[in-house]
Amino acid sequence: MTDSLSIIIPAKNERTSLPGVLDEIFSCCSPLEVIVVDDGSTDGTAAAASREGVKVLRHPYSKGNGAAIKSGARAARGDILLFMDADGQHDPQDIPRLLAKLQEGYDLVVGARGKGSQASIGRGLANKLYNGLATYMTGHKVEDLTSGFRVARAKRFREFLSLLPNGFSYPTTSTMAFFRAGYSVAYENIHAGRREGKSHISPLKDGIRFLLIIFKIGTLYSPLKLFFPLSVLPLLLGIGYYAFTYLSMGRFTNMSALLFTTALLIFLMGLVSEQITQLMYKEVGFEEKDADSGQGSGRQK
Template identity: 60%
Template sequence: MSDTIPDTEFSIVLPAKNESLALKTLLPALRERYPNAEVIVVDDGSDDDTADVCRNAGAIVVSHPYSKGNGAAIKSGVRRASRPYVVCMDGDGQHDPADIDKLAARIAQGYDLVVGARGTGSQASRSRWFGNQVYNVLASWAVGQRVEDLTSGFRMFRAKLFREFLHLLPNGFSYPTTSTMAFFRAGYTVGFVPIEVAKRQKGSKSHIRLFRDGARFLLIIFRVGTLYSPLKVFLPISLFFFASAVAYYLFTFMTTGRFTNFGALLAVTSVLVFLIGLVSEQITQMLYASNRSEE
């Protein structure tokens, strides 16, 4: 097995919206270090000269007539990519092109998805770091494996496997969340390598809002959890209602000497939630069996 993946074997996809200043520096650096890589920039409805800068730098440009979102840009880029491996990185200059070597080396070891895991010093703020840690813990619980950085957009993967999940990926900023959890739950091999992220270049700004998109990240974690491991979500809820039913029954029996309708409601709810989770688990298993039979 090779020690790394040569640049003739991978495409580099960069979603960009009004990132012309950063791309003037980033694209030449990518071309110099990986002269044979296929570089694809998805211009997500920019109103500056992003597309012209990319074409002048020799990159393939996929243009959206209006802004569809970061996830939609990634999907367009992956569909356009012609190489067996794809690297996704931000177009704002935060990611170091040299770190692609780390991802490629891990992919060459047999991993299907490798994510660049940011250290504490690479987070934009303490609140952003704390939020990401919460997401990592919840995602680790949902997939049963340690997730070191759920929201990092710097990653390399096998294009064929990633395309299996394109229909699941949201068009917004949470495609890393969904794709990472999907790879884990599908049984593919996921690895993490430490990276440092630079500050955004002048003229580039984040399109993520902590509280608004934080709620969306949490929703996506539970949505993907119920899609890929339903019982891990439904069983704790069922146990909560069952424990509540028992506790309420003991309370009412000790105080009034009878079993109330509300206690019965809690018990029935516990059973119903468990059965819904069980049926969802069976549907999930059939979905995977169908996907594998089509390969």
């Protein structure tokens, strides 16, 4: 590879697993730099990461997995950014395959977890739902929407930093943003093992957040493509109920009017959201010129 590589590892209370992950990284590849972002750990994670060849960034308090990703991306010097977890689920031996796939001309390569990868039944079903919805929205096969093991061209990834949330849904946001921008996305099969230590994901708290991902998928790509089918249901119900009341009572009822109004409002919400999404991507479509040019913002894509 002629491009320089930066490996970014967000970590929160991963003192036990992190040293082994770093050992495997240095044994399988020679990155330009390895950045460990300590997201407010209380167990000595930063000390466990301190070694030659590793840059450690520390958050004074926990800001979230996405915030750690953004801190690492801003500090990285490489032309290519590779993101992986610190809990031992991602095998560094898969890194060369992800990089090789990227060199085929892609802008983002995601490590797609196979059927044997460690995951609960509920999480597996949720991932299938997300993947199916994302496939429908983008028109492209999405094999793993939420995998955090991914490699991207730094220039492309930094365009969307302002869109990325601070929580755990940064993979979803970044994937949909790449599709929306027309960049090339590919998937490479990997095996995700059992994590070491306790998961930081709460089934109840983060389960509600993951439900919001479904709507975020739509708003990040094409809201109208999501809202239009939703508006069809009350429209059909309104037509059916109107036909029933007209034939049985010979009149138009308030319920039919309510259903028609609901369908119209949902459609208009999708239409307005579509325009907002376009403006949002137009705003992040500006990139900075080279630092040595001495200018701020550059041309629009």
